[in-house]
Amino acid sequence: MTKFSPLVEYKATQGQYQLLPFKFEPLDDHDVVITNYVGEFAFISREDLETTLSKKLDPNSKIYSLLRSRHFIKENGDEASIELLGLKTRTKYSNLRNFTNLHIFVVTLRCDHSCQYCQVSRQSENKVAFDMTIDMAEKALAIVFRSPNPAIKIEFQGGEPLLNFDLVKHIVLSAKEINETQNRDLQFVITSTLTLVTDEILLFCKAHKVYLSTSLDGPEDLHNRNRPRPGRDSYERFVEGLERTRGVLGFDAVSALMTTSPASLTRAKDIVDEYLRHGFDGIFFRHLSPYGFAIKTKSYGAYNVDRWLKFYEEGLDYIIELNKQGVRFTEQFAALMLTKMLTSNDPGYVDLMNPSGAGIAAVVFNYDGDIYASDESRMLREMDDTTFKIGNLFTSSYEDVFTNEVLLGALEDSFTLSAPMCSDCAFEPWCGADPVYHHAMHGDVLGRKPESEFCKRIMGVVKLLLERMKSDPQVKTIFMRWANRC
Amino acid sequence: MKLNLNKEIYSLEATQKAAYRFIDRVTILIEPAGEEWLCEIEPVAGHEDKFNDHIADFKRELLDQQLRKQIKEETQDVRNLILAYTFSRTGLQG
Numbered sequence: 039m040t041k042f043s044p045l046v047e048y049k050a051t052q053g054q055y056q057l058l059p060f061k062f063e064p065l066d067d068h069d070v071v072i073t074n075y076v077g078e079f080a081f082i083s084r085e086d087l088e089t090t091l092s093k094k095l096d097p098n099s100k101i102y103s104l105l106r107s108r109h110f111i112k113e114n115g116d117e118a119s120i121e122l123l124g125l126k127t128r129t130k131y132s133n134l135r136n137f138t139n140l141h142i143f144v145v146t147l148r149c150d151h152s153c154q155y156c157q158v159s160r161q162s163e164n165k166v167a168f169d170m171t172i173d174m175a176e177k178a179l180a181i182v183f184r185s186p187n188p189a190i191k192i193e194f195q196g197g198e199p200l201l202n203f204d205l206v207k208h209i210v211l212s213a214k215e216i217n218e219t220q221n222r223d224l225q226f227v228i229t230s231t232l233t234l235v236t237d238e239i240l241l242f243c244k245a246h247k248v249y250l251s252t253s254l255d256g257p258e259d260l261h262n263r264n265r266p267r268p269g270r271d272s273y274e275r276f277v278e279g280l281e282r283t284r285g286v287l288g289f290d291a292v293s294a295l296m297t298t299s300p301a302s303l304t305r306a307k308d309i310v311d312e313y314l315r316h317g318f319d320g321i322f323f324r325h326l327s328p329y330g331f332a333i334k335t336k337s338y339g340a341y342n343v344d345r346w347l348k349f350y351e352e353g354l355d356y357i358i359e360l361n362k363q364g365v366r367f368t369e370q371f372a373a374l375m376l377t378k379m380l381t382s383n384d385p386g387y388v389d390l391m392n393p394s395g396a397g398i399a400a401v402v403f404n405y406d407g408d409i410y411a412s413d414e415s416r417m418l419r420e421m422d423d424t425t426f427k428i429g430n431l432f433t434s435s436y437e438d439v440f441t442n443e444v445l446l447g448a449l450e451d452s453f454t455l456s457a458p459m460c461s462d463c464a465f466e467p468w469c470g471a472d473p474v475y476h477h478a479m480h481g482d483v484l485g486r487k488p489e490s491e492f493c494k495r496i497m498g499v500v501k502l503l504l505e506r507m508k509s510d511p512q513v514k515t516i517f518m519r520w521a522n523r524c
Numbered sequence: 525m526k527l528n529l530n531k532e533i534y535s536l537e538a539t540q541k542a543a544y545r546f547i548d549r550v551t552i553l554i555e556p557a558g559e560e561w562l563c564e565i566e567p568v569a570g571h572e573d574k575f576n577d578h579i580a581d582f583k584r585e586l587l588d589q590q591l592r593k594q595i596k597e598e599t600q601d602v603r604n605l606i607l608a609y610t611f612s613r614t615g616l617q618g
Binding site: 056057058059060061062064075087088091112120121123124125127128131458459462486488489 | 594
């Protein structure tokens with residue numbers, strides 16, 4: 039006599055299952071992707087979708103097991119499914135309670151470059167007009183350490199922050215002094231073209247563990263075309279600066295970002311090869327943003343989202359092929375999306391958060407003392423739009439800044455779970471609200487999603503990633519590796 | 525063009541949601557007409573060439589929206605239960 043009931047005792051009876059919350063989106067005429075409450079997904083045929091909804095799934099079928107194991111359906115008594123979904127939901131949103139992590143200090147708008155697509159920089163010697171002061175920086179630090187977040191990242195932006203390096207040094211030293219009693223996980227990053235780095239600057243960065251984030255747009259001709267400066271030697275200076283920086287700080291202390299200019303669109307492979315030549319292990323294919331000089335110089339309008347997606351697809355496929363040949367190289371925007379799609383972690387990327395990351399994941403202290411809800415918000419200010427100004431270092435308290443009606447209104451009005459189209463979209467768990475973009479392009483923080491290039495871009499990238507995973511198991515393995523490195 | 529939809533098959537919510545997804549390509553006005561919803565459909569400027577394709581896609585979207593509505597209604601209680609579990613130890617419940 040056995041101690042266990044036979045297997046048949048555990049099998050479901052036809053039609054006894056219940057649906058758990060899920061959403062679906064067609065991928066083509068035959069298949070849909072379904073996502074559950076926390077963004078776990080599965081590919082099923084349209085026929086299986088309809089059979090599932092009519093409660094006619096065969097309990098012995100593979101599709102039944104798949105849907106049950108991934109919390110799309112439950113049987114009577116499967117209470118653990120609901121508890122697990124609750125736990126996963128709590129995990130998914132757990133970052134929110136930590137509040138602001140990224141604090142951006144715009145220490146100067148001055149820059150030695152005059153890039154066509156740059157949102158903000160000024161070629162000026164006028165330090166008084168375009169530099170942050172020590173007084174402002176100290177007031178900003180007082181706000182930084184009011185954040186409840188155990189991890190604080192201070193990012194120096196410009197212009198070219200190295201043109202006001204004395205202030206950068208002051209902020210780093212003051213923040214470290216405050217942190218002696220606060221014990222936060224404190225990180226510093228300088229966003230720089232590296233054309234002005236000196237050994238003195240690098241030795242300070244080494245002593246205080248300051249990382250550098252730089253810009254590389256591609257091969258020499260493309261980089262110099264995108265990033266003009268006196269002498270047209272941006273690339274040469276970048277290479278010198280990169281070598282010097284790695285020599286002092288170490289190979290991994292520098293990361294790079296590229297921006298897709300109209301001239302980049304036919305050069306995806308060249309750009310990736312250039313990154314490989316310099317030993318980078320990944321690239322972030324960044325589209326142009328509709329702010330500042332990108333609008334004034336008409337760079338932004340020079341290509342639409344469909345053209346950018348074509349560029350992105352070409353670059354992504356090339357990177358996938360490299361990985362198949364054993365080259366470890368990541369497309370970092372894909373890695374952010376895949377982290378959300380394939381793991382329970384949220385990378386906390388401001389553009390892909392709901393509620394929006396503006397203000398609650400990042401805040402910007404501008405060179406003139408004003409406080410903005412995000413990097414894009416301060417770029418809008420350079421187009422005379424101060425909608426997302428949420429305070430001023432001389433007149434606003436911490437409470438004034440983070441309970442500002444402008445901020446709270448934008449967060450509430452752009453919330454994707456209650457937004458038309460987003461609330462029904464299967465990709466919503468992986469997407470985000472972007473109130474600043476939609477305000478800039480549509481005149482309101484929610485925007486009309488069918489007309490939104492943000493929506494088209496995210497949908498386009500997600501469908502591409504899903505399609506590549508669905509058609510090739512080796513790609514899924516590569517993507518799993520990317521997702522687990524963020 | 526005009527499209528008549530049987531009210532017993534297509535809810536107003538599903539019809540409106542389907543219409544919303546197409547506002548970049550076609551404008552759809554929905555009016556009750558007895559047992560039917562009367563949809564008056566016109567192409568948005570620049571989308572006249574593919575008008576028939578958009579209509580076909582809109583019909584498919586109507587079915588999808590009706591299925592989405594079914595899932596949403598059938599899982600409403602369990603959705604609330606998941607949220608209850610999610611916040612059960614936060615002290616935030618009313």
